[in-house]
Amino acid sequence: xxxxxxAKLTWLEAKLFCREPLAVxxxxxxxxxxxxxxxxxxxxxxxxxxxxxxxxxxxxxxxxVVIAAVGLIALxxxxxxxxxxxxxxxxxxxxxxVPGVVIAQAVVCFGVAIGxxxxxxxxxxxxxxxxxxxxxxGVVLGFAVALISFLALGLLIxxxxxxxxxxxxxxxxxxxxxxLISGAAPPLSVLPTAMQRxxxxxxxxxxxxxxxxxWFGFGITATNLIVLTxxxxxxxxxxxxxxxxx
Numbered sequence: 001x002x003x004x005x006x007a008k009l010t011w012l013e014a015k016l017f018c019r020e021p022l023a024v025x026x027x028x029x030x031x032x033x034x035x036x037x038x039x040x041x042x043x044x045x046x047x048x049x050x051x052x053x054x055x056x057x058x059x060x061x062x063x064x065v066v067i068a069a070v071g072l073i074a075l076x077x078x079x080x081x082x083x084x085x086x087x088x089x090x091x092x093x094x095x096x097x098v099p100g101v102v103i104a105q106a107v108v109c110f111g112v113a114i115g116x117x118x119x120x121x122x123x124x125x126x127x128x129x130x131x132x133x134x135x136x137x138g139v140v141l142g143f144a145v146a147l148i149s150f151l152a153l154g155l156l157i158x159x160x161x162x163x164x165x166x167x168x169x170x171x172x173x174x175x176x177x178x179x180l181i182s183g184a185a186p187p188l189s190v191l192p193t194a195m196q197r198x199x200x201x202x203x204x205x206x207x208x209x210x211x212x213x214x215w216f217g218f219g220i221t222a223t224n225l226i227v228l229t230x231x232x233x234x235x236x237x238x239x240x241x242x243x244x245x246x
Contacts, residue, residue, distance in 0.1 A: 009096070010104040016078070017108055022168070023074035027066060028116045032123055035062040038185065039128060049187060052216055055128035059121065060215050061184040064146060064207040066116045068178060070109050071150025072157065072171040078105065079158035080167035083243075098243070106151055113147055138214025142224065146207035149228040152235035153203065159242035178204040203231045 017023060035058055042054030049057040079102070082088045091101055124130065133139045154171065161167040179185055181195050182204035188196055199205045210224040 005096070006100060006104060009101065010107050013101075013104045013108045014111070017074070017112060020074070020078070023078070026069040026073045027112055028119065030069060031062045031065040031116065032120050034065065035059060035120060035124060036127065039124070043128070050212065050216055050218075052131075053129070055124075056130035057187075057212075058184070059124045059128060059130045060212050061182075061208045062120060063117045063143065063211055064182070064204060065179060065184050066113055066120065067143070067147045067150050067207055068175055068182075068204050070113045070116075070147070071152075071154040072175045072178075073168065074112070075105065075109055075151060075154035076157040076161070076171045077164045077168035079155060080161055081164035083158070084163050102155065109151055110147060113143075117143070133215045134217035135214035135220065138220040139211055141220065142207075142210030142214060145225050145228045145232075146210050149203060149207070149232040149235070152232040152239065155239035156235040156242075159239040178202050181205070183208045203228060 039055040039058040042049070042058065082101070088098055088101065092098060157170050157174070158167050161170050181188075181191060181199045182202050183199070184204065188199055188205070191199065206224045206227045209221060210228060213219060213221045213224065
């Protein structure tokens, strides 16, 4: 695909994304609202907040919520709608490769996630105090790996569910449990032991820590990146196989 065609396709995907109220609401508004509410409640901090104030803990962890919302809610319904309505078939008939369409959507999702995260940090600054990342490269690396992981997971959801509505519903059903036991809602330390063990299988838990560890000065934890990379590879491979069968 030529660069000019790809640029036009990416711009088209960006405009289509902005026309989807649910996608925009969950990726931009929801993390900000949740951050203000829960950070306000736990602003005093405590033992479960990894040595930082409660507000700072939730400002950083809600960047991971942005990532999860983009991957699990915004992307699956959009991709599934393309297959449901025959848009992908028309792209192929027009010599536009399906991987190119998916990459264009991923580029848009990256832009949306970066913009939403920047907005969250800017709005949080008006009400709370939080420190700069101790390792900015580590935060960028964690952000990129986590986002790729959740985008791949979103593609797998789109491949598993044949309609936009079912893919959107599946993404939302998955989003909320993952969110609640990820450490981005109640701290993991206050969860029952059984839930803490389940959280070990929650990719959003690793996304939260992939951002928090370098931000709070705990370094880049390889385990977080390895788990997220494994989720990305497994989900991406599964999505590719299912899409080919379609």
